[in-house]
Each structure stands twice: as C-alpha cells, then as structure tokens.
Amino acid sequence: MSGNREYKSDVFSMLMQDKERALQLYNTMNGSSYDNPEDVEIVIHDGGISLSVRNDASFIVDARLSIYEHQSTVCPNMPVRSLIYFSVILSDMLSDKKKGTKSGKNIYGRRLVKIPTPHFVVFYNGEEEQPEVQELKLSDAFEKPTDEPNLELKCKVYNINDGKNKAIMESCGWLNDYMTFVNKVREYHADGAFDDLAIDIEKAIDYCIDNDILKEFLKTYRSEVTKSMQLNYEFDRQLELERADAIEEG
Structure with missing residues (x-):
C-alpha cells in the first residue's frame, strides 16, 4: 500500500487495494455474484492530476474497468477528473508499461484494439x-x-452518509464499517481544535478495533490511516478557506 509517490492514499483507496473488498463492492454496484478475488486486477497508475491525497481506486473484472472515487467535498468536476484518470490508465495499458515491455499495442494498425x-x-x-x-x-x-x-x-455519485443508499451499505459490509469509522472521527473531533485531530483519529481507531470494525485493517495500518485522515482534513480545510476567499472576492 506504499510507493514512491508524492501523495498518500486515503483510507477508502487503501481498503480498495484488497481484492476481496474490491470484488464485494463491484458485486454490490453491478448486481453480480463473482466469488473469486483473483478475478480482480488492481490497476495502479500515477493519477494524472497533482494530488496530495489519493482518493481513487481502479480495477478490472471481466474486461470491465471500474474507476471508483471517494469524495468528502462537493466537486462538480468529477467527469473531467475521471476522463484524465481513464486516459492515463488507457495509455499505460496500450503501451504495456505494467508488463515492462516496449511492444505495446498498435493503435495505428488495421486490427481493432x-x-x-x-x-x-x-x-x-x-x-x-x-x-x-x-x-x-x-x-x-x-x-x-x-x-x-x-x-x-457519465459519472454516478452515490451519497453514503447515514440513511442514504441503504441497499448498498447493507450489501457491502466493509463500506458500512468504513462510514462508521469516518463518523466516529467526526464525532470525536466535532468540537476539537485542529491540533487535537491526530488524538481524535486515534480514539476513533481504538473504538473501531474494540468493536470489531475494520479491526485487522486498522491494527495493521494504524499509522498510515492516522496520517491519511490528517491529510484529508487539511485538504478539506484548505478547500473551505479557498471557497471563503472566493466568495469574499466575488
């Protein structure tokens, strides 16, 4: 889950690196019943956009490329971002970068690629x-x-907050657990100063581990999760400041 990148993956993306979780969410979103995690090919790419926090996950199941992204702020530019992600992934695929070859696929030839x-x-x-x-x-x-x-x-946006899209949340247990963790961070940090953020995240992690919510994941990646959540909060806070400045200037 680590790499020589200039950004950190957010918790959603970290969770999606596991093939079983990716397959469960894929089945939930597509009404399918694939049961072999090895049917999932996780797609690793460099994003194509300068990011401090990586919040997308890409994978292939049965010749279908799913690009799933998590957002904690409203962003109407998701189709543009998705287009860039797809272009970067497709470029890698056609040049066979993942395989370490120079051959690639001939998109100028007579055979349909x-x-x-x-x-x-x-x-x-x-x-x-x-x-x-x-x-x-x-x-x-x-x-x-x-x-x-x-x-x-076209990009479908699903609200996964409490009370929304209940069928999805009930079908995908780990996604529901993820939202429990997110809500606990919000609860503990509701009235806290920014300097207390790491402590509040740690408290949320302790609560989830004690209640068997993403237990093994949080025990294994505790420090990465804490750093990732801190970056997310910093990023969201910066966005809010920029929006406030824009309103003032407007």
Missing part, C-alpha cells in the same frame, strides 16, 4: 447535504453546450 469497458462511480460522504444519487456528465462542462456531444462521460 479492444479496451476494457469503463464504469465511473463516486462515493460521497461529505457533510454538505447532497442527493442520494446523481449523475454528472462531462458535457455539462463544455463552454459551448451541445445536444449531441462527440465525447461524453
């Missing part, structure tokens, strides 16, 4: 009120609107 079918999903758990499910489109960002865009990308 097949690519995995992409599926873009965002799991939102921010504190701003948002719909249970919404669909974002790349074409919404076009400066010149068109009824027939030559390029389109």
Whole structure:
C-alpha cells in the first residue's frame, strides 16, 4: 500500500487495494455474484492530476474497468477528473508499461484494439447535504453546450452518509464499517481544535478495533490511516478557506 509517490492514499483507496473488498463492492454496484478475488486486477497508475491525497481506486473484472472515487467535498468536476484518470490508465495499458515491455499495442494498425469497458462511480460522504444519487456528465462542462456531444462521460455519485443508499451499505459490509469509522472521527473531533485531530483519529481507531470494525485493517495500518485522515482534513480545510476567499472576492 506504499510507493514512491508524492501523495498518500486515503483510507477508502487503501481498503480498495484488497481484492476481496474490491470484488464485494463491484458485486454490490453491478448486481453480480463473482466469488473469486483473483478475478480482480488492481490497476495502479500515477493519477494524472497533482494530488496530495489519493482518493481513487481502479480495477478490472471481466474486461470491465471500474474507476471508483471517494469524495468528502462537493466537486462538480468529477467527469473531467475521471476522463484524465481513464486516459492515463488507457495509455499505460496500450503501451504495456505494467508488463515492462516496449511492444505495446498498435493503435495505428488495421486490427481493432479492444479496451476494457469503463464504469465511473463516486462515493460521497461529505457533510454538505447532497442527493442520494446523481449523475454528472462531462458535457455539462463544455463552454459551448451541445445536444449531441462527440465525447461524453457519465459519472454516478452515490451519497453514503447515514440513511442514504441503504441497499448498498447493507450489501457491502466493509463500506458500512468504513462510514462508521469516518463518523466516529467526526464525532470525536466535532468540537476539537485542529491540533487535537491526530488524538481524535486515534480514539476513533481504538473504538473501531474494540468493536470489531475494520479491526485487522486498522491494527495493521494504524499509522498510515492516522496520517491519511490528517491529510484529508487539511485538504478539506484548505478547500473551505479557498471557497471563503472566493466568495469574499466575488
């Protein structure tokens, strides 16, 4: 779960590096029943966007490429970001970088080059009120609107806060446990100073371990989880400051 990158993975992405968890969430989102974790190919890429916290997870099951992302802030630019992620992944696939070869696939040849079918999903758990499910489109960002865009990308956003999308949360136990952990961090840090954040995260980890919630994961990656959550809070706080400045200037 580590690498020579300039950013840290957030807790959601760390959890999704496990093939069993990725497969469980895939089955939940697609109504499928795959039962062999080895059917999952985790896709590792460099993101394509400068990030301090990595909050996406990509994997292939049965020639379908799922790009799942977690968001704790409202972001209407997810289709644009998803397009960049997909382009980076596709470039790697076609050049066979993962295999360490120079051959690649000939996209200039007469034979049609097949690519995995992409599926873009965002799991939102921010504190701003948002719909249970919404669909974002790349074409919404076009400066010149068109009824027939030559390029389109659709991204489904699922709200996974308490009381939202109950069927998904009941079907995917670890995702529900993840939200329990997130809510505990919020609960312990509700009235705390930023300097107390690490202590409050540690308290949330202790609570979850004591109650068998992501127990083995949190015991194994305790320090990484604490650092990741701190980075997330710093990132969200910076976004809020930037938005406040923008409103003032506006």
